[in-house]
Amino acid sequence: MTTQSTTAQPYLVVEDLKVRFTTEDGVVRAVDGVSFELPRGRTLGIVGESGSGKSVTSMAVMGLHARGKRTEIAGKILVNGKNIVTMTDEETRKMRGNDMAMVFQDPLSALHPFYTIGRQITTAYKVHHPRASKEDARKRAIEMLDRVGIPEPHRRVDQYPHEFSGGMRQRAMIAMALVNNPALLIADEPTTALDVTVQAQILDLLTDLQKEFNSAIIMITHDLGVISQIADEVLVMYAGRVAEHGSIEQVMRSAQHPYAWGLLESIPSLHGDPEEDLKPIKGNPPSLINVPSGCAFHPRCPYRMMNPGPCDLEVPQLLAISQPGHSVACHLPEDRRVAIYTNEVSEVGVAQ
Amino acid sequence: MLRFIIKRVLAALLTLVAIDVITFVMFFAIPSSPAEANCGKNCTPETIARVNHYLGVDRPFMVQFAEFNRGIFLGRDVDGGRVLNGKPVIDHCHIPCLGYSFKTQEQVTDVIGRALPVTTSIVIGAAVLWLVTGVGLGVYSALHRGKFGDKFAIGVSLVGTSMPVYFFALLLLSIFVFSTGLLPYPQYTSIATNPAKWALALILPWIALTFVQAAGYARYSRSQMLETLSEDYIRTARAIGLPARTVHLRHALRAAITPVITLFGLDLGAFLGGVAITETIFGMHGMGWASVQAASDLNLPVIMATVLIASVFVVIMNVIVDVLYAFIDPRVKLS
């Protein structure tokens, strides 16, 4: 983990971001008041189950939500000081792929099946370098493929995505995302579709590239194992809200939110007893149309405090706790949380 | 790629041979006596025997089949039992010889030679129109999903798909010809003779076919386009900052149109065999009209020829579609 840029100016500032979709069934509060900052050179991991709002948040940062009658975005997203939320579509388009880029989960479906890898990378390059010649763009594409560790880039540049292996495809995807040297890279579950050894290679590659380009990375995943390998900070999201936010050390070693505990318990440990059952989080993620009252996690929370309240009545605020930089949104008293974590959760063990 | 094409063409040739055999067997097996059907009032057994000999149906099946196919590629001499100036007249049936029409005694090739340009004119013209309008409408609808334009286009295409072509064709005639006289009743003229008259005569058939066909194409390309627009690679295209236009027209359309082109190729193949209803209503003597007439006259040589030619079109278009698909979609394995 690097700590070199902790003092740098945040490249990305998200403040009280709210994203709502109007559907026929009702209003979906996909993201409901999320705030965070990310300076260049640092990696923010966003974890949560599907539907927790992590992907919506990243799409909002990319300006990929079509704003209109059905989609409402409020709050602030400052990228390099410019507010994505209030920009025109054309302005965000010009930033997309240039200032911020994205790597997607399944590189096979995320790459156009009919175009060669080279063509897709040159397209990404030329859209922001309109004056670049065909040859320059191609040279750049080969250079990028080489950089992301694709052997024989001269030959492979003319191949189609289906001719690449999964890991190679993801490398190509990363090459495409980084072709314009973006300061912010969002990786949405970039390793989920890959097998474990390849996963590690891709994560290493991202780390290397981050060092080289000093970029800010948002790593979206449901896998705390991945987070622990790459992130500096972690944002745990639940039902469109931030449940816990802290450094990787803080969240992995002294998580404070029952939901985060649940996530930690569901990770297989390299040290723990392989025979021991992993504890999945009981229940299903909530509907974002009818978010449970109070703390959205309370129906699934084994430690909830009710009769009377406050878990089912009041929405817990994201509050800083004694450790600096660590905040949590939970009604449980801090000492109780520490006690529960120490006694119950850490026993289960985490991949470390 | 070349090997792939050769393989497909060889497979198509095999299919054609099979069709040739099946068609021949089918018509050979029909429990009808064309000689008797066409012999009539003063019919004697001798006349029937003579006619059967003339038609060649008194020879063994294999001989007839070989003769028929030899005629297609080499032409053949036919002894029609005709005598002129005391000498028997041998008619030469020129290449490609498909026999003689029972009805008009002309070579079937000539009948087809007249009908084919008519059908081709109708179908190719209409096909271009229906592809462009259908896909255009479908893409427009998909990109404006849920908006008024989309709903309107869906409504129109619903009418189009549910309206039988004969009804729409008659409607066109009564609007443009019968009531207003804006257009003359279509009178097919060869494009070589007079391109303007050719086009004038074909306007209504084109519109009729286009309306009915474009409706289906609009619906199909709309759903293909919507499906494609939800693909991950479209999100990627947007994420790299491509303008919406490029995303839609280069990335989405390219993928969405591929199945549409397949359908188009197969439709074209089927339609080139004849569009009987359209041809009949507009008085165009194309392949469809010819086959309907031949069927009602029990004119076997013409029926066989129209069936064979229609199959050839279907097979050829299948090969073209396959090869084209291989060009469009690099994932197609060329083996």
Next chain:
Amino acid sequence: MRRTWSVAAIGLLTVAVGAAGCTKNTGNDDTGSKGPQNNSKLVYVDDAKGPAPEIKDAKKGGILTVLNVQDFDHLEPQNTYVGAAIMVGNQLGLRTLTSYYEKDDGQIELMGDLATTTGQQTENCKVWTYKLRDNIKFEDGTAVTAKDIAYGVSRAFDESQADGPTYIQRWLAGEDFGKAYTGPFKNPGTIAPGITTPDDKTIVFTLQGSHCDFPLAAALPTTVPVLAAKDPGGGKMESPMSTGPYKIKSYTRGQRLEWVRNDNWDPTSDPLRHNYADGFVFDFSQSDPDIITKRLVADQGADQLAIGFPNPTSASLPDIQSNESAKKRVIEGDTIFSQIVSINTQRVTDVDIRRAMIYAYNKQAVLQIIGGATAGTPSTTLTPPVTPGYKKFDAYNVPLTGDPDKAKTLLQGKTLRPFKYCYRAGGVRPQVAAAVKEAFAKAGIEIVPTELDRTTFYSLIGKKGNDCDLAPTGWGQDYPSPTTVLGVLASGHEASHDGSNNNSWLDVPEVTSKLDELASNPDPASALPQYGDLEEKIMKDYAPWIPIYYVHSYTINGSKVGGIYLSQLWGSPSLQNAYVIQ
């Protein structure tokens, strides 16, 4: 002749379009034609001279279009037997020895056409002599001689010409004429037995028996002259050479036939024809009669110059009847064609059962199915009013809807087997069969409707000993004489062989001998009333058929077409006096 005629040789299915009536539309008379159905009289005119009398208001110029749903099967003269094809050929270019002139009052005049007279007979109608008119030329300028007519009649003997009329061949060489002489193609340089040409202008026919109808048969296209040197052979003559006012300029089979003025036609040589229009175009591209009707009703642009040949179906009749202008442009009338149900008298041998069938039949129901009054007029006779020899009678006085009770009375005490009702596939004939079945059931008669193939129907029911009990058939005269109606359908000679048109298989010696006697009467006119009496007697005594209706023709023309009337001889709108209204 059969209205829908299925005749010999390969690929030659002739379809008579329309039918003849006795009404006349004289040029610009825009009230349409609803003339009375009077008994037409045939008159022989032996002093006819060209040119033909001018038609009032007719002017030269313009091209008329004939719209028809189907091409003629062919125009090869000696092989033509379909009313419309004979008529078009004769009126536009293929002149015959004699021809008819249909007068405004319904009277038909037979006159010399290529010949100066209707013919000189000697030896009790056995020898017929014709002199040719002056200045008759083929379209290429070659003068027409007696030899060209002799050659034309001779080529009718070739087996390729089996579709055409056979009267003259039979009269010259006997019933087995095809064996006696096989025609000039197989025997180059010969002519048929019994024909001599003493000089270029004279042709003499020596018949084997007495045939006083010869001048009528000479009006059939058997006598069209053909230039031997330019004869392409049997079955190959697509565009025969004209001797009339128009010649064929182009012919695309199944699509378009174009006639233009023939400069080698001399009007003074022709007592019958005009050439007002610059030409005639036959457009066969539209095969749906209803669309043709709609075009003619709409009367737009070029269609104002169009003549409709097909009868509209009931689907497009309302288009005409709801349009005042269209109604005025209708040409209609009854035709020479009569529709009957032939009862096989050799299978249904009990005359009372046949009578019961006549009582049981519901004409009204059937007429409704075929399209009502514009399609047919209910009949009580075989011979239609327009055929000479017609006598108005009603042998059984059956109401239009039938009289099942009367039928039951006749059937009392009889055990009936189910009867096979054979009909030709296509059209509304299955519905008609169902209606007949229902009507017969009311009288306690069971019939089994059996559909026969369209193309082989007439040859199947014409087979001696076939197992059909009942068969709906149509018939019309070949020329205006009852010899070609009652003389065929009631003659025992016809009941002796396959290919018969006597579909009732009526074989009564006294009837046959009476018909023979009437046919050889040297004064055909005096024999006419006896035909009517004979038919009434046949109907009363033998009940061999159920008269249903006389076929009605109903066609429509564009508003700029003048001079069209319904030809009662050929059953189509006549082109003889046609001109463009300018």
